[in-house]
Amino acid sequence: MDTVTLITDKSIGNALPNQSIGAILVDSGKLTADEAERIMRLQRERGTRFGDAAIELGFLTQADIEQALSLQFDYPYLLKGESKVSEEIVAAYNPFSPQVEELRALRSQLMLRWFDASAGRKALTIISADRGEGRSFIAANLAVVFSQLGERTLLIDADMRNPRQHKLFGLDNRNGLSAILAGRSERNAAIHRVPSLIDLSVMTAGPTPPNPQELLGRSAFQQLLEEVAPLFDVILIDTPAHSECADSQMVAGRSGASLIVVRKNSSHISAVRDLVDSAANSNVVVVGSVLNAF
Secondary structure, rough: OOOOOOOOOOOOOOOOOOOOOOHHHOOOOOOOHHHHHHHHHHHHHHHOOOOHHHHHOOOOOOHHHHHHHHHHOOOOOOOOOOOOOOOOOOOOOOOHHHHHHHHHHHHHHHHHHHOOOHOOEEEEEOOOOOOOOOHHHHHHHHHHHHHOOOOOEEEEEEEOOOOOOHHHHHHOOOOOOHHOOOOOHHHHHHHEEEEOOOOEEEOEEEOOOOOHHHHHHHHHHHHHHHHHHHOOOOOEOOOOOOOOOHHHHHHHHHOOOOEEEEEEEOOOOOHHHHHHHHHHHOOOOOEEEEEEOO
């Protein structure tokens, strides 16, 4: 008897429109065709869901089912051990956790209070008074949850003194913001698409320069923001701690708005007040503050 073989392009990495969860799992190598047939037989006998039948037979775990559902509904996330992205990016690895629900709630507030493409409000600077308050962590995870919403998201690492975003996302940092502002690199060479996270791009900080504040003060930085604005729906900018330099104030002045990150049982009220006053003096809109308890 002749056989018919379905050939799929597994390099695409996304489910086809209306593709069943079983087909996704077979294409990804999680199931064989024979195992899928046994699952469907049990599913018909019990009147249960495909995933429940697969788990009962011991062919799949709940994590396998959730991963397949993420592809089916175009909601990408990562499995531990399968990416260079740091596990600190909880939104990429544990999208159904209570912590990530809080990040999604923050995303909703920002969509309501600031981001508005028709008004030209696409960029937001993430700032904090001191180091160790979770500024880079919040910026990175916010970028992921915005991209999961389908927003074309760019995360810019403007902390050229102690950059972290290239480490968090496992990216090459030879080209980045510093090289662009110094006229040594093209914009496209410094923007990295994050594999498996659709709609997310990261511009790394680049090599550490001797004059980061002077570079950020150049008109080239404002020009860069204007050039990338038509390409993205959301632009988040990570910055150095305010207590160490004036870089964050300068960047926030370019973007027009800031989100202040404070850490529970760590941040000093006086330092946060100084940060708010500094933003007001620079005519920067403080959209809100985040109490980081992660």
